[in-house]
Amino acid sequence: MLFHIALLLLLLLAPCTFCLNQEGLILQKIKLNFDDPDNFFSDWNELDETPCKWRGVTCDTVSHSVTSLDFSNANLAGPFPAYLLCRMRNLNFISFFNNSVNSTLTESDLVACQSLVHLDLAQNLLTGGLPSSVAELVNLEYLDLTGNNFSGEIPASFGTFRQLEVLGLVENLLDGTIPAFLGNISTLKQLNLSYNPFLPGKIPPELGNLTNLETLWLTQCNLIDEIPDSLGRLGRLTDLDLALNGLDGSIPSSLTELTSVVQIELYNNSLSGELPANGWSKMTALRRIDVSMNELTGTIPTELCELPLESLNLYENSLEGDLPESIAKSTNLYELRLFQNHLTGTLPKDLGKNSALLWLDVSSNNFSGEIPAYLCEKGVLLEALMIDNSLTGEIPATLGQCRSLNRIRLANNNLSGTIPEGLWGLPHVSLLDLKSNSFSGVIAKTIGGASNLSSLILSRNRFSGNIPEEIGFLGNLLEFSGDENVFSGSLPGKIVNLGQLGKLDLHDNALSGELPEGIYSWKKLNELNLANNDLAGNIPREIGSLSVLNYLDLSGNRFSGKIPNELQNLKLNQFNLSNNRLSGDIPPLYAKVMYKNSFLGNPGLCGDIEGLCDGRSDAAHGYAWLLRLIFVLAALVLIVGVVWFYWKYRNFGKVKRAVDKSKWTLMSFHKLGFSEYEILDALDEDNVIGSGSSGKVYKVVLSNGEVVAVKKLWGSSKIADESIDVEKGNVQDDGFAAEVETLGKIRHKNIVKLWCCCTTRDCKLLVYEYMPNGGLGDLLHSTKSGLLDWPIRYKIAMDAAEGLAYLHHDCVPPIVHRDVKSNNILLDGDFGARVADFGVAKVVDANGKGAKSMSVIAGSCGYIAPEYAYTLRVNEKSDIYSFGVVILELVTGRLPVDPEYGEKDLVKWVCTTLDQKGIDHVIDTKLDSCFKEDMCKVLNIGLLCTSPLPINRPSMRRVVKMLQEIGRGNHLKNASTKDGKLTPYYYEDASDQGSVA
Known part of the structure; x- marks a missing residue:
């Protein structure tokens, strides 16, 4: 009796897990399989009889068996539980899209899932080879494995799918070539293989057999040779994307047979010849075509322009002839980019009249005639770029x-007349570039309404009249260039309110009066050029408080009085006060022969600079000579001591020059305006601006006023010390040789210029262009970091990226820097960035067979790519990782390594903080939140560059494109029909050259 009572109690108190049906129990095991930080499984209640109401679970309404599991975006981590999933016999839909599933898929994993129709494992961490057995799922229609780390070749079994309609393998590590057997999947509607490191190969002609295909996406698949004619048989194709490959030859005329195609993207290949002249009229569905960045010649087909196009991108080719008038008839056209061609004739007069035009860029062509009047007929035009025509x-x-306009560039044309009054005050315009035309008239007072204006460029025109006070309302203005015009009157007093101003250039005008009070508010000004005007009064002492000013030219005016001693606080790269009416003593810092040209034409100035007094009256000469005689007599007492010191100095030249001048060997890489002796004479401790274990860096002001930086390496340099061959046990002192070999042959605006090198047996000198603002790291992580607002930081990232892209893609053979870091990015007076310090740079193996193995780690802590640290194999991806760290520094303002991170570095700290606290805890608090969207985009680029897997890091050329896209705010192409991700659609804007504007 007691036994039966106990058994009854046991049944009553038994865990309610037994209430669940069999599939519910399976799902509970699947739940235990995963880490679930976001509590996706929080409503999976064990007390339910079936799992049909659980989040992510769908059941058949009659049998209540599970038919669908959708765990998309659940932030789950763990191995893929195929052995459990396949026990649910009626399961036909599985989606783990965008999680952290991290296992491999074995050949037997999915064989039992015979009911499966839809399998989406995109955006996870799956590894290993593609499982060939997945082709045995006879009912499978949808297979998306995009954004994982699958490697190896595509299995031959993939050609045997029976009902497959969608195959997505984008962004994996697949190699081999694109196989011809994919042309056997006759049911296929979407084939997406983009962004895989395939071996160079042709587009299989067999893909033309896929007559049901609607999307063919083979972007950046290392494709070569010609586009096969067979693709013209894809009568249902709506999207053809073959961009970013090495395709050559002409565009086959058979493509005009694609009568259903909506979008064709062939940009950034090596296609040549002419666009097909005929057949376009059959492509009535075509809306977007991009064949930019190729080598196309000939004219733009009239038939093509008669289509109802939305977007036409033909930029960076060699097209010529007229732009057909019919393009203006399209009612859908929102984008027209034709820059950097040889197009002639006039722009269609009705362009923009019939469609809501957003972007127009016809820069760098030979267009003539007038600007069409209807460009903004629909009131939505964002960019009108027409420079260099x-x-x-x-x-x-x-x-x-x-009022929708945000960028206007009309520079370098033959335009004339006055500017429409409303144009001055457009509220959203950030860039107004009108330089090098024949415009006249005045700056209208309506300019006070241009609240978003950051660059106002009016140089080399015929503008006249006063500069209005309203210009002081432009709080975002970074540059005002109005040189070589006929502006008159005094500078408006409110111009000192421009606290963000970095450049003010009004030279060669007719300005008069005194400089306004309050110049000290120009804290970010680095260039002030008011030369050749009629300005008068004293030079304000406040100029000396402008800490980042490095270009000061007030020559050719009527300034009088003394030169303020406060100007000695400045670190000037260009300094000119000549041809004024200044008098009194020259400040001691500038009372040197090297600055003589800065003071010529000021009769009241003399000082001790030889030759400065030439041209003064005889009486003045006599008085000066009397003063000199008195000083000479007083100095006789010291002559013996001076002579003794001089000879002592000559006898022990190592104190200053290291060795006798006669033993120096000079190797120059540019035309020099100085000798090695002038460099040697300036190498004293007063000129040291930096030092390290490799030696010292000196700032040397030359007699011609030019400034250079000299790196002196003594004996075994730091670089040599870091280059110990662990196999041979000797020291490879190749740091100096590497730097000379690399920089001596490089010519790029974003690579520091090496003027020359001087050598003796035990001392080596490298003479560079001088960078007034020093290293990015020193400035970014100091109390002066506030000088680096977001536009400047973006410009620095853009410049450095272009410099590295030049090394990786334009040098033959490519060059790997190996020590990219913030302090090896130097800043000029305008905060333009130059990549520097090539002491450990290496040339990549020209045969392209992979990374080169090094015998020692070169680089700096916090910047070294993870695979480099344990494989010692170096290629461009190592630089890209380091550059990604620099980007994270720019966005966060933090050091690459810091005790605050614990055992982490900046990369891991950013990832962790983003996950736990969000973006606001990552971005530098000193940056203006109005740029938050752009900062987030740049941060994403940094995270992409620092991907743990090298293959997932973009090339530097792609990084440049992504940064340019952010700077221009261009349209993003939504590729969700391909892989569910938002993919940037990059444009090259010839009119920008990578500027932040």
């Missing part, structure tokens, strides 16, 4: 009413 006439009044 031969346009004539006036700016249409309608552009002055286009």
Whole structure:
């Protein structure tokens, strides 16, 4: 009796897990399989009879068996539980999209899932080879493995799918070539293989057999040779994307048979010849075509322009002839980019009249005639870029009413007349570039309404009249260049309110009066050029408080009085006060022969600079000579001591020059305006601006006023010390040789310029261009970091990326820097960035067979790519990782390594903080939050560059494109129909050259 009572109690108190049906129990085991930080499984209640109401679970309404599991975006981590999933016999839909599933898929994992129709494992961490057995799932229609780390070749079994309609293998590590057997999957509608490191190979002609195909996406698949004619048989194709490959030859005329195609993307290949002249009229569905960045010649087909296009991108080719008038008839056209071609004739007069045009860039062509009046007819135009043409006439009044505009570039044309009054005050315009035309008239007072204006460039025109006080309302203005015009009157007093101003250039005008009070508020000004005007009064002492000013030219005016001693606080790269009416003593810092040209033409100045007094009256000469005689007599007492010191100095030259001048060997890489002796004479401790274990860096001001930086390496340099061959046990002192070999042959605006090198047996000197703002790291992580606002930081990232892209892609053979870090990015007076310090740079193996193995780790802590640290194999991906760390520094303002991170570095700290606290705890608090969207985008690029797997890091050329896209705010192409991700659609803007504007 007691036994039966106990058994009854046991049944009553038994865990309710037994209430679940069999599939519920399986799902509970699957739940235990995963880490679930976001509590995705929080409503999976064990007390339920079936799992049909659980989150992510769908059941058949009659049998209540599980038919669908959708765990998309659940932030789950763990191995893929195939052995459990396949026990649910009616399961036909599985999605683990965008999680952290991290196992391999074995050949037997999915064989039992015979009911499976839809399998989405995209954006996870799966590794290993593609499982060939997945082709045995006879009902499978949808297979997306995008964004994982699958490697190896595509299995031959993939050609045997029976019902497959979608195959997505984008962004994996697949090699081999694209196999021809994929042409056997007759049911296929989408084939997406982009962004895989395939071996160079052709597009299989057999893909033309896929007559049901709607999307063919083979972007960046290392494709070569010609586009096969067979693709013209894909009658249902709507999207053809073959961009970013090495395709050559002409565009086959058979592509005009794609009568259903909506979008064709062939940009960034090596296609040549002419666009097919005929057949376009059949492509009535075509809306977007991009064949930019190729080598196309000939004219733009009239038939193509008669289509109802939305986007036409033909930029960076060699196209010529006219732009057909019919392009203006399209009612859908929102984007037209034709820059950097040889197009002629006039722009269609009705362009923009019939469609909501957003982006127009026809820069760097030979267009003539007037600017079309209807460009902003629909009121949505964002960019009008037309620089470097031969346009004539006036700016249409309608552009002055286009309040949507944010960038206007009309420089280097033959335009004339006055500027429409409304154009000056457009509220969203950030860049107004009108330089090198024949515009006249005044700056209208309406300019006070241009609240977003950051660059106002009016140079080399015929503007006149006063500069209005309203210009002081432009709180975001970074640059005002109005040189070589006819502006008159005094500078407006409110111009000192421009606290963000970095450049003010008004030389060669007719300005008069005194400089306004309050110049000290220009804390970010680095260039002030007011030369050749009629300005008068004293030079304000406040100029000396402008800590980042490095270009000061007040020559050719009527300034009088003394030169303020406060100017000695400045670190000037360009300094000119000549041809004024200054008098009194020259500040001691500038009372040197090297600055003589800065003071010529000021009769009241003399000092001790030889030759400065030439041209003064005889009486003045006599008085000066009397003073000199008195000083000479007083100095006779010291002559013996001076002579003794001089000879002592000559006898022990190592104190200053290390060795006798006669033993120096000079090797120059540019035309020099100085000798090695002038460099040697300046190498004293007063000129040291930096030091390290490799030696010292000196700032040397030359007699011609130019400034250079000299790196002196003594004996075994730091670089040599770091280059110990662990196999041979000797020291490879190749740091100096590497730097000379690398920089001596490089010519790029974002690579530091090596003027020359001087050598003796035990001392080596490298003479570089001088960078007034020093290393990025020193400035970014100091109390002066506030000088680096977001536009400047973006510009630095852009410049450095272009420099590295030049090394990786334009040097033959490519060069790997191996020590990319913030302090090896130097900043000029305008905060332009130069990549420097090539002491450990290496040339990549020209045969392209992979990374080169090094015998020692070169680089700096916090910047070294993880695979480099344990494989010692170096290629461009190592630099890209280091550059990604620099980007994270720019966005966060933090050091690459810091005790605050614990055992982490900056990369891991950013990832962890983003996950736990969000973006606001990552971005540098000193940066203006109005740039938050752009900062987030740049941060994402940094994270992409620092991907743990090298293959997932973009090339430097792609990094440049992504940064340019952010700077321009261009349209993003939503590729969700391909892989569910937002993929940037990059454009090259010839009119920008990578500027932040």
